[in-house]
Amino acid sequence: MKALITGANKGIGFEIARSLGKRGYDVLVGARDANRGQAAAEKLAAEGISATFIKIDLNDLDSLHTAGTVIDSLDMLVNNAGIPDSVKSGRPALDLTKHTFDYATEDLRTTMETNFLGTHELMKSLLPVLTDNAKIVNITVPISPTDFWHPLAYITSKAALNVMTLTYAHEFKKMGSHRQIFGIMPGAVATELNGLEPGGLGGFVKSPEAAGQMSADIILCDRNQNGQIIQYDGKIITDYEVQLRD
Numbered sequence: 001m002k003a004l005i006t007g008a009n010k011g012i013g014f015e016i017a018r019s020l021g022k023r024g025y026d027v028l029v030g031a032r033d034a035n036r037g038q039a040a041a042e043k044l045a046a047e048g049i050s051a052t053f054i055k056i057d058l059n060d061l062d063s064l065h066t067a068g069t070v071i072d073s074l075d076m077l078v079n080n081a082g083i084p085d086s087v088k089s090g091r092p093a094l095d096l097t098k099h100t101f102d103y104a105t106e107d108l109r110t111t112m113e114t115n116f117l118g119t120h121e122l123m124k125s126l127l128p129v130l131t132d133n134a135k136i137v138n139i140t141v142p143i144s145p146t147d148f149w150h151p152l153a154y155i156t157s158k159a160a161l162n163v164m165t166l167t168y169a170h171e172f173k174k175m176g177s178h179r180q181i182f183g184i185m186p187g188a189v190a191t192e193l194n195g196l197e198p199g200g201l202g203g204f205v206k207s208p209e210a211a212g213q214m215s216a217d218i219i220l221c222d223r224n225q226n227g228q229i230i231q232y233d234g235k236i237i238t239d240y241e242v243q244l245r246d
């Protein structure tokens with residue numbers, strides 16, 4: 001069984017790759033940077049995991065289209081790669097103090113292009129090589145704003161990704177396909193994306209290792225999860241328009 005995880009050179013993606021690899025999957029380590037991707041694949045291989053780097057840059061259409069030609073067959077696609085905002089000081093960063101009205105159109109465009117449009121293009125490229133029972137997993141976040149949580153560019157792009165999850169699920173069901181697509185919300189995880197530490201926010205912040213294992217548990221669950229958005233604790237989020245899912 002073969003799984004491609006995007007953004008697998010670090011953070012949650014690396015740990016999902018590690019968990020799936022330890023459970024017997026051949027993992028394709030998707031990364032936009034060859035050096036970082038190769039290094040991650042070698043680290044996994046040193047643990048006895050079958051791991052191969054593949055270039056996946058969500059902002060580079062050629063890399064997305066090439067993936068569909070070099071992969072012969074795929075049982076699982078984990079769309080994990082993502083950014084919270086446009087690039088600042090050389091790297092993306094989640095800024096929860098930013099006001100909604102301070103977002104530039106460029107912030108929204110950059111995040112939407114990466115998290116939504118790039119992912120959609122990769123899905124289209126890989127659909128022909130996905131097996132009949134393949135699972136597609138979109139790593140996502142809550143989209144309802146609160147006093148603490150209102151990063152406009154990030155949640156707008158993930159809302160689009162969530163709707164894509166629901167519409168693909170609808171198509172699969174309508175076609176009588178056994179393929180599944182679902183979303184996983186890992187909750188707060190200590191990664192470079194947010195600079196948080198494990199145990200932070202009153203113990204709420206998980207380590208990437210814990211998030212990777214939890215995600216793999218949900219991914220490998222035997223239940224049909226087509227069209228579901230599933231929280232880290234297994235709770236299914238039901239705020240979306242039900243007709244889209246049913």
Ligand SMILES: NC(=O)c1ccc[n+]([C@@H]2O[C@H](COP(=O)([O-])OP(=O)(O)OC[C@H]3O[C@@H](n4cnc5c(N)ncnc54)[C@H](OP(=O)(O)O)[C@@H]3O)[C@@H](O)[C@H]2O)c1
Binds near residue numbers: 010187191
């Ligand atoms: N951390 C959290 O609390 C949390 C919570 C819920 C959901 N998530 C989601 O989990 C996913 C992974 O996030 P993380 O926390 O593990 O962050 P991270 O450590 O910053 O990892 C993000 C990954 O995405 C890759 N990436 C960024 N832009 C890309 C592009 N244009 N093309 C291909 N790959 C790209 C990064 O590659 P480089 O190393 O080359 O930058 C990196 O491998 C994201 O979708 C995020 O929205 C995170």
